[in-house]
Amino acid sequence: MSDNILEIRDLYTSFRSETDGSVTNVLNGVSFSVPRGSILGVVGESGSGKSVTMLTVMRLLGKNADVSGNIFFNGQDLLQLSEEEMRKIRGGRISMIFQDPMTALNPVYTVGNQLREMIRLHRPDIKDVNAYAAELLETVGISDGEKRLKQYPHELSGGMRQRVVIAMALSSEPEILIADEPTTALDVTVQAQIIDLIKDLTKKRRMTTILITHDLGVVAGVCDSVVVLYAGRICEKGTAREIFKDPHHQYTKGLIAAVPGAVPGKRLVPIEGTPVNLKAMPKGCAFFPRCTKAMEICRDELPPDRTFSETHSACCWMNELPEGFDPFAKEEEK
Amino acid sequence: MTDRILLRAEHIKKYFPVSTGLFRKKMLKAVDDVSLYLREGETLALVGESGCGKSTLGKTLIHVLTPTEGTLEFDGEPLNKDTLEKHITDMQMIFQDPLSSLNPRMTVYDIIAEPMIVCRTHSGDALEKRVYELMDLVGLRRDMANRYPHEFSGGQCQRIGIARALALDPKLIVCDEPVSALDVSIKAQIINMFDDIQKDTGVSYLFITHDLLTVRYISHRIAVMYLGRIIETADTEELFSNPLHPYTRALLSAISVPDVDAEIHRIPIEGEVPSPMNIPSGCPFRTRCRFAAPECAAAVPELRDMGGGHKAACLRMEEIDR
Numbered sequence: 001m002s003d004n005i006l007e008i009r010d011l012y013t014s015f016r017s018e019t020d021g022s023v024t025n026v027l028n029g030v031s032f033s034v035p036r037g038s039i040l041g042v043v044g045e046s047g048s049g050k051s052v053t054m055l056t057v058m059r060l061l062g063k064n065a066d067v068s069g070n071i072f073f074n075g076q077d078l079l080q081l082s083e084e085e086m087r088k089i090r091g092g093r094i095s096m097i098f099q100d101p102m103t104a105l106n107p108v109y110t111v112g113n114q115l116r117e118m119i120r121l122h123r124p125d126i127k128d129v130n131a132y133a134a135e136l137l138e139t140v141g142i143s144d145g146e147k148r149l150k151q152y153p154h155e156l157s158g159g160m161r162q163r164v165v166i167a168m169a170l171s172s173e174p175e176i177l178i179a180d181e182p183t184t185a186l187d188v189t190v191q192a193q194i195i196d197l198i199k200d201l202t203k204k205r206r207m208t209t210i211l212i213t214h215d216l217g218v219v220a221g222v223c224d225s226v227v228v229l230y231a232g233r234i235c236e237k238g239t240a241r242e243i244f245k246d247p248h249h250q251y252t253k254g255l256i257a258a259v260p261g262a263v264p265g266k267r268l269v270p271i272e273g274t275p276v277n278l279k280a281m282p283k284g285c286a287f288f289p290r291c292t293k294a295m296e297i298c299r300d301e302l303p304p305d306r307t308f309s310e311t312h313s314a315c316c317w318m319n320e321l322p323e324g325f326d327p328f329a330k331e332e333e334k
Numbered sequence: 335m336t337d338r339i340l341l342r343a344e345h346i347k348k349y350f351p352v353s354t355g356l357f358r359k360k361m362l363k364a365v366d367d368v369s370l371y372l373r374e375g376e377t378l379a380l381v382g383e384s385g386c387g388k389s390t391l392g393k394t395l396i397h398v399l400t401p402t403e404g405t406l407e408f409d410g411e412p413l414n415k416d417t418l419e420k421h422i423t424d425m426q427m428i429f430q431d432p433l434s435s436l437n438p439r440m441t442v443y444d445i446i447a448e449p450m451i452v453c454r455t456h457s458g459d460a461l462e463k464r465v466y467e468l469m470d471l472v473g474l475r476r477d478m479a480n481r482y483p484h485e486f487s488g489g490q491c492q493r494i495g496i497a498r499a500l501a502l503d504p505k506l507i508v509c510d511e512p513v514s515a516l517d518v519s520i521k522a523q524i525i526n527m528f529d530d531i532q533k534d535t536g537v538s539y540l541f542i543t544h545d546l547l548t549v550r551y552i553s554h555r556i557a558v559m560y561l562g563r564i565i566e567t568a569d570t571e572e573l574f575s576n577p578l579h580p581y582t583r584a585l586l587s588a589i590s591v592p593d594v595d596a597e598i599h600r601i602p603i604e605g606e607v608p609s610p611m612n613i614p615s616g617c618p619f620r621t622r623c624r625f626a627a628p629e630c631a632a633a634v635p636e637l638r639d640m641g642g643g644h645k646a647a648c649l650r651m652e653e654i655d656r
Binding site: 045046157158159160187188189190191192193195196214215216217218219220221240241244245254255256258259260267268269270271272274275 | 488522545552590593603607
């Protein structure tokens, strides 16, 4: 059990509105753990709380956020640390890369300038900063490092910029790399390159990677395990194989069926309706209004978390029905 | 889908002048010598990386941008500055970012009604009836008519944009990345809607996107663009099962299929896309192609028909291994 590098237990995050004092609950009891050396995919629609989970881990939320729960990083609760101690971990032992590489880089400084700043801050032991910076660029597949260090972000292509951002994140030799939609802003071919790079680096540098994405194709390709979020709750978690081959939550099933082109020629099965309004959460299962198999109990009570294997669990009332009993089979017959 | 050709473009070029210094100008060749056709009720997908000129081509084809050279034919008649007004109601466009393509100060009703007021096709009760009909068609509740765009989610905004595009009963809609900004579950809803509308009204789509999984699902034919030129075109399944051009092969190999058992054989592309200001001589892809030979630099390869309407522009496609 101790080989989980990160363990999140019962995480609740809410935001107070500055104007009218109303509270929006964005995370409603999120618990999962990340095995050391693995790639975890966090999947969900916009507004499901994927990014907020990671920002909570990094303690990057504003003053209007209320957080409760535990985040154990190597057994140490990040939420109990002082701001001083947290600064050493943030960007050092846990690094993060963001969706848009252009906004992550400062346009008025050269690539080298920004890389060296990171190295000086997190690796004071390194003497030849320039050589180390060039070496980092080499690791992320940028040849001609010396020349690139003198260039400004606007002189690089989108894929190249994202590589620079990854190089910056790697400069501190982090134990965990959090990648928030790292490929969404990129072209298909470049996307594939960056994903392969992240996969490669995770193995070579013995890092742990948390990949936030809504692209199920990417998840199937690189992730060892998957967490599916909906409205700030985990509906299902398991290994990538368990999630794709044997999904047990109606939302997971819907997400997989909604990807175009999985079965050529067959009409798509979308998830009807729109994502839930976090300010008006249903009492029971948050997915209930959009679920095709919703029952009365789904509206009134939260489904329990059922475990299917050591790694696989899901929260759905459909799993609580007696073996072989399907109330919807009858309806279809009628 | 019928066999009647709705839009035909011959040797379309679109160049933009860019000043490279005082009194010095250079031409940016966004679209270079593109010929294509689109049948009635057909969906043609334009795919390619960003900066390859797909959006420029889309706009040039419906004369939003005036082509530098080449001829357009719409519905059997030439399409140029003089005839544009006559055909303007037949061609519409849907944009990528659903929110920024809607006027934030107009209600949904006004947004959908505007094209019909401007073109004087409907008025009074007929206008009101038509707006509500369109809202029904795209799955918006009638009581939403007086709301403003910011009150809607991304998927709903895209529905408003589609209703507006359909208002004038167009024959052709250019869809520029219409589902790229949407979540997976909503994306499927909108794609199904595009499908239904085409079956009901027989409209043709020119679908511009880089999402190859969506393309495979929605389009009848695909044209692959690289640096302003079409380098391969074929029926969708033919292209996916038998890509001929090395660039198409690399592009298709980069798709991430949502299946844990899918075997990934990525064909890497070396280097970066050259700037459209400095397009390599001969085959535009040769600087990144694994199979490039000296003769590739000599002349721009023609699109050659390899049977069944499958055309590709590569000198060496017979030689390179399958």
